Amino acid sequence: MPKGIVANVLGFLAERFPIEKADFHSMVTKKTVPVHRMSWAYYAGGLTLFFFLIQVVTGLMLLFYYQPTVSDAHASVEYITRHVPGGALVRNMHAWSSSCMIFCVLIHFVTTLAMKAFGRPRELTWISGVLLLLVTFVFGFTGYLLPWHQIAVNATKVGLQSIELVGAYLPGELAKLPTTVRETIQGEAAVGQSTLSRFYALHVIILPLLVFGVLGIHLFSVQLHGMSPGVDSAPKRVEKFLPFFVIKDLGAWGVAFLVLFTAALLVPFESFFSFPLFAPYDALGSTPEGIKPEWYFYFVYYPLELLPFWSVALGQTVVMGVIFAAPWLFKHSSRRTTAVLASFIAVYMVGMTLFGHAIYEFFKGGQG
Amino acid sequence: MTEQVLYVGLPYVAIVLFIGGTAWRYAAQRYSISSLSSQFLEDRWLGVGSLPWHLGILVVLAGHLVAFAFPTVWRSVLSVPVFLHTVEIVGLAAAVACALGIGTLLVRRVLRGRLQPVTTWLDYLVLVLLLAEVSLGILTATAHRWGALWSTGTIMPFVKSLLTLQPKLELVSELPPLARAHLVVAFVLFGIAPFTRLIHAVFVPLQYLFRAPQRVVWSSERRKQAVDAEPGGDPDLARRHLIEGVVGATAAAALLGVGVADKVAGYFVQPALTKVDKKNLLTERHLRVMMTAEERALELERLSNDFILISPYSELSKKNGRYFIDYEMRPALAFLGDDGIPIVLSAKCTHLGCTVGKDVDDQGRILCPCHVSHFDVRSGHPNQSAPAKAPLPKLPWAARDAAGKVVGAMGIDGKYVGSRDTALLSRCNVYAAKSALTEVT
Numbered sequence: 001m002p003k004g005i006v007a008n009v010l011g012f013l014a015e016r017f018p019i020e021k022a023d024f025h026s027m028v029t030k031k032t033v034p035v036h037r038m039s040w041a042y043y044a045g046g047l048t049l050f051f052f053l054i055q056v057v058t059g060l061m062l063l064f065y066y067q068p069t070v071s072d073a074h075a076s077v078e079y080i081t082r083h084v085p086g087g088a089l090v091r092n093m094h095a096w097s098s099s100c101m102i103f104c105v106l107i108h109f110v111t112t113l114a115m116k117a118f119g120r121p122r123e124l125t126w127i128s129g130v131l132l133l134l135v136t137f138v139f140g141f142t143g144y145l146l147p148w149h150q151i152a153v154n155a156t157k158v159g160l161q162s163i164e165l166v167g168a169y170l171p172g173e174l175a176k177l178p179t180t181v182r183e184t185i186q187g188e189a190a191v192g193q194s195t196l197s198r199f200y201a202l203h204v205i206i207l208p209l210l211v212f213g214v215l216g217i218h219l220f221s222v223q224l225h226g227m228s229p230g231v232d233s234a235p236k237r238v239e240k241f242l243p244f245f246v247i248k249d250l251g252a253w254g255v256a257f258l259v260l261f262t263a264a265l266l267v268p269f270e271s272f273f274s275f276p277l278f279a280p281y282d283a284l285g286s287t288p289e290g291i292k293p294e295w296y297f298y299f300v301y302y303p304l305e306l307l308p309f310w311s312v313a314l315g316q317t318v319v320m321g322v323i324f325a326a327p328w329l330f331k332h333s334s335r336r337t338t339a340v341l342a343s344f345i346a347v348y349m350v351g352m353t354l355f356g357h358a359i360y361e362f363f364k365g366g367q368g
Numbered sequence: 369m370t371e372q373v374l375y376v377g378l379p380y381v382a383i384v385l386f387i388g389g390t391a392w393r394y395a396a397q398r399y400s401i402s403s404l405s406s407q408f409l410e411d412r413w414l415g416v417g418s419l420p421w422h423l424g425i426l427v428v429l430a431g432h433l434v435a436f437a438f439p440t441v442w443r444s445v446l447s448v449p450v451f452l453h454t455v456e457i458v459g460l461a462a463a464v465a466c467a468l469g470i471g472t473l474l475v476r477r478v479l480r481g482r483l484q485p486v487t488t489w490l491d492y493l494v495l496v497l498l499l500a501e502v503s504l505g506i507l508t509a510t511a512h513r514w515g516a517l518w519s520t521g522t523i524m525p526f527v528k529s530l531l532t533l534q535p536k537l538e539l540v541s542e543l544p545p546l547a548r549a550h551l552v553v554a555f556v557l558f559g560i561a562p563f564t565r566l567i568h569a570v571f572v573p574l575q576y577l578f579r580a581p582q583r584v585v586w587s588s589e590r591r592k593q594a595v596d597a598e599p600g601g602d603p604d605l606a607r608r609h610l611i612e613g614v615v616g617a618t619a620a621a622a623l624l625g626v627g628v629a630d631k632v633a634g635y636f637v638q639p640a641l642t643k644v645d646k647k648n649l650l651t652e653r654h655l656r657v658m659m660t661a662e663e664r665a666l667e668l669e670r671l672s673n674d675f676i677l678i679s680p681y682s683e684l685s686k687k688n689g690r691y692f693i694d695y696e697m698r699p700a701l702a703f704l705g706d707d708g709i710p711i712v713l714s715a716k717c718t719h720l721g722c723t724v725g726k727d728v729d730d731q732g733r734i735l736c737p738c739h740v741s742h743f744d745v746r747s748g749h750p751n752q753s754a755p756a757k758a759p760l761p762k763l764p765w766a767a768r769d770a771a772g773k774v775v776g777a778m779g780i781d782g783k784y785v786g787s788r789d790t791a792l793l794s795r796c797n798v799y800a801a802k803s804a805l806t807e808v809t
Contacts, residue, residue: 032599061635071660075653083641083649085634154722158738161720190697239597243610250617257624265631280656283663283699287722289737305739305755364740364753 016124018224027223031241036231041111042245043252044104045222049215050253051101054260055139056208058094066146068200070193073148074280092264098140099269100260102296105136106349113326114342116335117228123327125225128218130323135211140294142203145196151277154291156199157191165309192283232335299349302356306363374552375540379530382559389562390570403568404491406483413476421469427462428505431455431516436527439520446517455516460509467502474499490564497557504550512544523547670695675799678702681767682794684710689726689734689745691715694763694800699723701734702765702798703745708790710798712765712778713748717741719756767796777801 021027033042065084067076080087109129112118118126145156160182167178187194229235239245270278276288293301303312322329330338352359393401407414435442446452474495477487509515526539540548561567596605641649669676670693678692679702689701699715701724715724722738729735733742733751741754748759766777767786775796776786787793 030599035594061632064636069660071656072653075649075656078652079649083639083645085637085639086632087635089631090635154738158720158722237594237598239594240599240601240606243606243613244597247609247613247617250613254617254620254624261624261628282659283693287737291722291738 015121016221021224022220028242031223031226032238033227033241033245034229034231034235035237035239036235038111038115038230041107041115041230042227043249044108044111046249047252047256048101048104048108049219050256051097051104051260052211052215054093054097054257055101058090058097059204061090062094063204068146068196070148070196070281073146073196077147077149088268089264092267092269093260095269096260096264096267098143099294099296100256102136102140105133106296109133110342110346110349112228113345114335114339115228115230116330116333116338117230118327118330119228120327120331122221122225122228125218125221126327127324128214128221131214132211132218135207135214137296139203139207140296142199142207144294145191145199146203147278148196148281149278150281150288151273151291153191153281154287155293156195158291159293159297160186160191162304162309166313169310169313230335295353298356299352302352302360305360371537371541375526375537375548376530376535378552378555378559379535382555383530385559386561389559390567393562393567401567401571402565404486404565406486409482409486410476410480413472413480417469417472417476419469420465421473424462424465424469428459428466428502431459431462435516435520436524439524443517443520446520452514452517456509456514459516460506463502463506463509467499467506470495470499470502490560493560494557494564494566497553497560501550501553501557504546504553508544508546508550511546515547519547523551666693667697670697674802675766675768678712678765678798678800681710681796681798684798687728689715689728691726692800695802700763700800701726703728705746707788708793709776709784709788710765710767710778711745712763712798712800713745713760714763715760717756718750718758718760719754724760764801766799766801767793768799769796 033039062080065076065080065087067073077091080091082088084090112126112129141156141159145152163182163185164178167175170177183189185195185198186192187198227241274290277290279288300312300316303315446455474492477483477491477495512518522539522543526536529536529539540551543551557566561569596602596609676692676695679690684690684702684704686704686706689703692700692702694700694714701713701715703711705711715726716722717724717736717738719736719739719741722736724734724736724741724743726734728745729742731742732745734745735742736756739755741756742751743749743754743756743760744751748762750756750759762778762780762782764778764780767775769775769792774786775792776784776788778784
């Protein structure tokens with residue numbers, strides 16, 4: 001029945017990408033945005049895009065001075081911070097904006113889940129969004145290594161090493177696979193120049209290209225299908241996308257920029273860490289205390305610290321599966337159900353991020 | 369004669385008119401006491417004019433009142449230059465706000481046709497006189513600097529002398545013409561106040577501040593906008609909103625651009641470094657390159673040599689480990705055992721690969737700082753509750769004397785072969801050994 005399958009696939013795609021609607025009138029002029037209690041959530045995606053654009057601009061600026069070699073990376077970053085006019089500002093903006101981007105993309109993720117924005121025909125919008133979410137995390141992970149200071153390299157080591165933990169649960173020859181995977185990512189037996197080069201290539205070229213592609217599909221389908229209603233009962237009012245929503249969105253961008261710019265001017269992002277963590281990485285010395293991933297990895301970092309590895313790995317796999325399959329799993333669920341689910345995720349994420357360390361101390365503090 | 373009319377006759381007439389007129393107005397036309405708001409007829413210009421005028425005049429009047437009531441205190445306070453400057457600047461700014469405000473209100477009365485039917489000639493007179501009064505004040509303040517200070521010795525005593533019924537004309541005659549004109553217009557304003565809308569300044573409805581709030585809903589701007597934003601809304605309004613939005617966004621982007629450019633413009637320019645900075649920078653970079661070179665050398669050495677020097681036996685310690693890099697280019701530690709035989713083990717934590725610390729605690733353990741695993745130095749085993757489960761691997765090593773002869777060696781099997789004579793060993797160097805070669809002994 002290959003003919004039937006092909007026809008089905010084509011039919012599926014035709015419904016998801018109704019090309020006959022792909023004109024300015026349907027995609028922009030005619031588009032409306034529902035007005036209801038959850039309308040604020042419609043800004044989260046736009047803000048994520050805004051912070052991504054900031055990342056692109058500030059990232060390109062950093063490229064003018066950054067040198068991706070183990071001997072020069074840290075020195076070049078220090079040069080940017082200390083000597084280049086406005087360099088500290090640009091670097092701060094890149095760092096703060098990365099956190100803001102992750103924050104917004106998480107809000108976007110949780111709210112779209114709560115509003116069941118993935119209903120037919122928006123499944124592929126959701127899938128592309130989940131891919132973008134993952135790419136954003138990989139952006140964070142790869143970018144963290146580039147300054148080549150103590151916390152960067154050691155946190156990367158810890159992060160990559162956890163891949164190897166899977167090996168203990170694989171039978172026979174397969175047990176060596178995770179090590180091979182880790183060394184392939186690293187490019188050598190230990191985190192070194194090859195790792196830096198690879199992460200640099202990922203962070204600066206490969207991931208941005210990937211984002212441009214997936215983001216294109218994501219935005220295209222959002223405009224094609226219009227905003228998801230977001231509530232179970234048909235919204236009482238809608239407003240026109242152009243100019244009303246767009247201008248409000250731009251206003252939100254303006255406020256976000258002011259806040260980000262001010263924060264970047266006034267608060268160096270390193271101010272939350274102790275200094276030795278920002279000393280250049282010393283391959284021959286001991287690891288300083290306080291090695292931690294960025295705050296947005298706490299939700300998986302602390303469980304890894306506390307629970308047996310297999311439970312975390314299993315949980316992660318299940319959660320990722322559910323997230324990817326959400327459009328089909330929750331096809332017939334009401335928005336109340338998805339909202340409750342989203343609230344659980346939100347509470348877990350916020351709780352782990354804010355109180356992860358306290359929870360860790362509570363369970364593990366007395367030991368050792 | 370003229371002076372006596374203007375500065376003695378006029379003020380007393382004004383005072384009598386003010387008090388008598390106010391009493392008459394209150395008694396005879398109580399419900400006409402009002403500022404006669406014209407907000408319903410026109411509210412845009414009113415907002416632009418009325419707000420700065422009222423806010424400004426409150427500040428200006430407060431300044432005049434303080435100088436009049438407490439001239440001595442005020443003078444001593446103003447003897448501090450910073451304070452004097454502040455008072456003058458704030459006063460002048462408030463006065464300019466007044467002038468702009470009252471000017472706007474005057475122009476509004478003239479240009480907005482809707483208002484004309486409700487505007488009397490007295491209204492025009494009040495507006496013109498107020499504008500004149502404020503302008504004269506500004507001119508006096510700018511032409512004769514530090515009026516806040518000198519008025520306490522001239523105008524204020526004169527006004528006081530008027531009120532105590534002993535007018536001192538000599539105080540006025542020394543005043544500059546601008547200040548004198550300011551006084552005259554003030555008297556006129558006082559005199560006519562009870563018969564105009566100015567009366568509302570005397571009867572300020574302070575109770576409004578304390579009564580329960582009342583809301584007058586005329587038409588909510590937000591509600592109107594929300595309706596217009598719907599698809600069926602007024603297309604003209606949508607177009608206007610778009611144009612306003614584009615203009616606003618462009619202006620905002622331009623402003624932001626200026627601010628950003630101010631901070632970032634120099635980014636692409638070659639930074640100008642002082643000689644000291646340059647020197648420090650180069651020193652630092654040189655150091656880093658040397659560190660990398662050293663690492664490369666270590667790697668090369670490990671590829672080509674069968675033995676790698678850890679340290680002379682005599683420099684090993686029981687409490688303080690000695691770091692070296694093993695054949696896998698990973699950190700490793702060497703200690704002196706209690707029996708005088710060196711202990712050589714990997715320093716790469718078996719949990720997540722951090723480098724284990726080199727200081728031995730009271731229980732003979734070394735600590736991995738990342739996730740708090742304590743490893744026993746002798747066995748390499750972690751403590752029970754540590755996240756690390758596997759022991760730190762022991763590494764093969766050899767002790768060789770000056771001639772290069774192997775005196776003692778530890779194999780991968782963890783068995784020591786060779787001399788246990790510490791005197792002999794202390795003349796040796798301790799080497800890490802390529803594992804295959806440890807059987808040599």
